[in-house]
Structures are given as C-alpha cells and as structure tokens.
Amino acid sequence: MRPMRITIWHLLAGLGALSAPVAHAHGGFAETHSFTQRRGHPEDQWMGFTQGALLSRDSGRTWRWVCAEAMGYGSWMPESFVWRAEGSLLAATGTALLHSRDEGCTWSTAPGFEDAWVTGLAAHPTDDAVFYLSTGRPSMVNALYRSEDGGGTWTPTALRREAVFSAVRVAPSDPQRLYVSGWKGYAQYVFRSDDAGETWTEWPLPLEGAYDLKLLAVSPARPDVVWARVSSLGASGVPRQSVLRSEDGGRTFAPALEQDDLLVNLDVSEDGRTVWVATYNHLFRSQEGEAFTRLSEPNGNACVTHSGGVLHACGSTWSNDWELARSTDEGTTWTPVFSLREIQGVHQCPSGTPVQTLCSARWPQLAEQLGVSSANPGGGDAGVPDAGTVGNPPKSEGCGAAPGIGGWALWSLLAMLWRRRTAHALK
Template identity: 65%
Template sequence: MKLQAMATSWRFLTCLGLLSAASVHAHGGLMETDSYTSRRGHPEDRLMGFTRGTLISRDDGASWRWVCAEAMGYGSWPPERYVWLSSGDILTATGKALLRSRDGGCTWVASTAFQDLWVSSLAEHPTDGSLLYVATGRPAMTNLLYRSRDGGETWTPTSLSREAVFSAVRVAPFDPKRLYLSGWKGYAMYLFRSGDEGETWEDLPQTFPAGLEGAYDLKLLAVSPANPDVLWARVSSRTPAGGILYTVLRSDDGGRTLTSVLAQEDPLVNMDVSADGRTTWVATYNHLFRGREGESMLPLSLPTGNACVKREGGTLFACGSTWVHEWALARSTDEGTSWEPLFSLRNFQGVHQCPAGTPVKELCTPLWPQLAQQLGAPVYPVPTDAGTPDGEVPPKPDGCGATAGSAGMAPLLLSILLRRRERRAR
C-alpha cells in the first residue's frame, strides 16, 4: 500500500510538472479549451481553441482531433479568435500574425500583408463571408485597421491609423456598416466608430465611471445584434489591495459613454449576446455570468472553471474544465441554466487526419502519445463497436487526467497559477 501511494504521488507530481510546462496559455495554467467556432454555412465543421493548438471536428462534434501548436507555428502567441469561411479556409489572429489554413487545418501560413505590425484582432461581416477586418497592435508604432473584400486574400488599410495599440475591432450585426475599434496608449483609452465600413471615423473620448480613473487596457467585447448603438467593452484596474479588477462596461449611445455592469477579479475571456440583445453572457477563467435586461449579472452554476461562451441561434456553447466537472465543451438551449456535455479532453480521437507531408501529419503525430498520456486519453482510438466482457469494468486511463485527486486539486492549481500570473503582470 505504501509503494502504491508513493507511485500515485510521484505520478501526480510528474503530471503537475508536465501541465505547468506545457500549458502556459491555458486558463489559469491547465490544459483547456478556450474558444468555440463553427464554419460559416457548415455547422457540422467545428473548431475549438486549445492550450496546445487547436481541436477540429468534421462530424458535427461526434469526434475531435488535435492540431498541435508546432504545426500552426504561432510560438508564444496563442490565437484568440478564429474565422472559418464557407470556402473552408480558416483564419486566426494571434496578436502577432494572421495565420491561414487553406486545407482544413493541416497547413498554416502567416500572412505577409502586415510586415512588422502585429495582428491583434480579426472580425468578419455577419452575412458577407468575403468581407473581413484586421486591426494591428504593436506598441510604439503607428497601427492601422485593414479591410479585405475577398475573404482575406488581399488587404487594404482604412483611413484609421494611430500611434496606439488597437486591441479589438467589432462589426455591428444589425448594421454591418457600423464598425467599432478600441485601443490604448499607456493610460489613454481610445474608442472609434465608423458608419461606412471604415471609410471615415469618429473619435469617441472616454470618461470612465468613478473609481476607474486609472483604468487601462480598453478592449471591445461585443455589439448588440438588435441595436448598433449598444456595445460592451472591458478595462482593467488596480484594487486597493494591489490585485487586478476586471470591469465590463456597457454603452447605449454608440460608445459615447460607458457604465459598469460587472466588476470582479477573475480574468475575462469573452462575452456574447442574445439575438434580441436582452441577455448577455460574460465568461471568465472560472465562471460564466448571465445578465438579463433589468437584472444584475450573476454567475451560473456551470461551468465552474475555464469558461468561454458562443451563441449560435438559440443554442449556447461554453467551454468548461475536464478537470473540474468532466467536460470541455457543452451546449445549452435554456440560456445557460442547464448544460448538455459534448466533449471531454479524455475523449480525444488523436491527431487531425491530414495527408503525409503536411505539418500536422509530420509534427503532431509523434507528439500525440505524450499528450494522450497527460490527458488520460487512449493513445489509439477504440473502435466504436468495441466492448468489454459482461460485468467487467474497463480500466481508467493511467494519465495525468486520471491521476488520483487531480479533479479535486484543479481549483487549487488554478488559484496558484492565477496568482503567479497576476504577480508577473504586476
């Protein structure tokens, strides 16, 4: 028994080291999903951002396969947002480059259109898949907003350029000619608005609510699908105790004034809005908040770790934590009150199926056994009709995800890594 306990402890410590080393970009340090995207016009094709690359499903979410970060080539700049065009091309902005895959995720190439500028944000027209926008955000340089009318094949700068970091561009779904762009330079916050697809721009000087005079890092989150004058952004600020406060702000007058709707110390991930604009969801590293018109924003019972949110029609998709409540993706048809689990990191089906000679095939395949061991996933997929003898219980995977006590330790690890992250930020 003593030897067994020592082996279990050693395996847990080994897994902890692997998770810490391999999961720099996860929500709080653990390997997790961090975004959800479906292909325009082909909802059976789905994609999730992942700590170590990307996960892709081509069968309506029945199975998910891995595209490793090494094959994508983004280094220490993990993608924040993806666009999957109806043509099949996938684009993502990493904060440094605009990556594009023309073969469904098997090969990724960085765009050469932006030279030394860093691509900080990517947005698409709600109905015209050929119309895209890209913002750049390299400090101490003049940054621009670019527009493409051919699905990202070519890019033309709009008239907006500033020596400021452009943090996010958003298109108003109700009036796609309306664009918003956020940015900052030091403690100077910028918000710009265009009513003609970026031909002309209006500066919107910002006066923040009381207590946020020293706020920094302004970033647009969303624009209401029902009203182009309603938008949400977030800022960061210091608490009296020296921590970081993340505040969600709302504007009902096209960005001229902002009021606080949610303030807490859990880092923000993203947000989404119902089709009628009356319900909002805000995802943080550990919770998903819901706010209905006329009510305060309150945390939902799930997910309780590693949240992200995406609305598609009347369905809500959310990231979650395999290590805390067993699923990494779930959907809800009642605005987040209840969830149907769709995917756990332990249910990986291996490496994305790509032809020989492609980066995914050559680079990801040899890395898969180690990742499977860390996640507690089978190294080789079990046939769907395979079973076990009557009465026999299949053994649990002997990986990091299956290490005794790993689920209970996840919140502790999460809090430790978050504190380390905040200390590094300070």
C-alpha cells in the first residue's frame, strides 16, 4: 500500500501551526520508535514502543515488555530516553519528565514541571549525573534547566524566554557548548551558550514561512556543526520537513535534505564524517559531506542510533520482518536483531511493582496481537529492590492532547497511511 502523504500532511499542518507537541497514546499498531543503550553497558538496551517500552539485558538476544500503564505517561508517548550508568531511566514525554530508579519497574513524575511541557532532555557526554531539560508550553515563559544529581532536582539556567523551546543539545566534544532551539509565532531562534548555560547568545533565523524548528544533533567531532529540522509549506501547499546544517555554531543554516515524509531523528558517526536521517518510512545517509541517498532498508518505521561503531535502526515487523537491526558497514547491510513476535513476556520485576502488577495482566492480549506463539508471561521477581508507587504525569492540555484526532486516532491514521504494511499486520 503506498503512503497517502498528502492527506496526512494536511492534518499535521493544522497541528503544527498550534506550536504544541503532538500527543500519542498507547494502543493500536505495535511499533518501536527509538533505541537507547545504557551508558557503559551496551548489552542493556531500551526501545520506545507505542504500547510502552521494550527492554533487553543481553545485547538484544531477548526482549521484554514494560507496559504504558506502568509507566503512567497517559496520552503523551515519550520521545526520548536516557539510561544512566547507575541504572536509572529518564524519559521526556512532551508534557512530563518520567523517572525510574529501579531499571524500569517503577516510574514517577518529576515534580516542578506540572505547569510546563518538557520538550527536550539532553545528557552531559561524560558526567552521568548532569542533564539539561527544556520546557516549551506556548504563551508562557519557558526555561532551560540543569540537574547535577541525575535528574533528582533541577535548577533554571540563565535562559528564560516567552517562547517555545523545542530541544536542547550538548556538544559531545565540548560539554560547555549548549544549543537550544525555539520559536515564538513564526519567528525561529537558536540559542547558544559556551559556558554551560551561564550566558547565552541568541540568533533569529531568517527562515521565511518556516515553523517548528527543532535541533537534532551536534557533531561529535566539531562543536560548531549542528543539524536541525524545520517544517514549511511546499509549492503545492503541502507541508514539508527539511534537515538543515550549520557550520558556524548555529548562526546560519543551509538545507541538507528535504522530504515529504515525517522526520524521526538524526545521528552522526563519532568522527563526524557520516550522517543518518530517519523518517517514518526510510533511512538516508550522507558520507563525507555528499548529498543524502536513501538506503535500501528499513522500509517503514525507521529510527537510527550510532554508537561504538555500530548502527542500530528501527524497522517494522510487518514489512521488514524485523523491528531492530544492526549494521557494521554504516547501513549498507543489516543483521536483524529481533521482531515483535519474539518478545519473551513482561519485564521481570519484584512482586507488587507496577510493571509486575499491571503489565502481567495485559500481556496475553498483546501477545495475541503480535502473534507470539509461546512466551513467558513474565512479571516475576528480578532481584531488584521493591520500589514506591508510580506517579501520574500532568494532564495533557490543548487540542493535540484531546481524544480523537489529536491523540491516538491521529497516530493510528499516521500508521495506516504512512507505513508500508503486509496484510497479516492488520489481523
């Protein structure tokens, strides 16, 4: 089935003009959307999932489920995760910051952001305790916050504006260099600090007709090289998303890739010579500064992460027959890691934790949906300490968070119209 991009873009155009995060609820199609490794422990892997998250403790050989109900994120699906070396997990949802201190068994909502939208989360490249968080609720003063205790407490930096902050990035080669993207109305901005947030320089970008500017990555090799995403209306009136590149520390940007497919994320090799862009349907690669070319796989549900010389990409169990694959030749060939049909059951947590209680009861239904023929129902004691109760994220607001087209209906429509499917995926 060919994607009906024009139809869905018209829906997204109305949402984008509201300058608010798009809400995604769990349910409907089962797909992954992000890949994260634990710092210093590459065998521990975590994938964002439309029905919660998936966890592997053995380099991807086996995977288990953490249901959305146990995480408590409501209708705002986490866009990014960080798994600290000491074991705790953080997730930015677009409205709340979620925190698990027992490796995913129990989740709570970080206090202090009830009236703000948590739009960005970035980790210090070498200090496991230092994080930065941006807020982006329209029509209010937003700020960039810093934590020095692993996300336990947060202090505002000097960056405060009556503007929507969409993302924060830290330069891997220079932790003092911070970037924040944002906008106010149709005016797009990049903010830069060279002293870890003490002082800031602001650059308005002359991007006529553009909206929804979001920083994607900073080169690991060169702190002045930055990539961003921006939306705009094409000549036919259909919105498009473009990847922009800056070589002067965010002062100016030039187009690098334009697509009528929604952009998911971008990653860069450690030497900065290769760049990958993932869209909902495809993966693109640029080597040595050349133009981006589309890779043969994945065909549907792409995401991309490069670490330690290995490239990981999301795929679609329903079109690629794999949900995660790895590549050691920068994406030319792929080795499948797992498909959704191979999930072993629920993440093994102590009795009484939200994952053990809530997810075990829901696993049979998900297993049937995925076509899992035999699986451990999970939920047993994994030997981690008992934890407290799960928190509830702040109630989502705005039309993007409302039931119906603004919530899961939109996500389901995206999946139906955009992702290539085989017939058995709908059974």
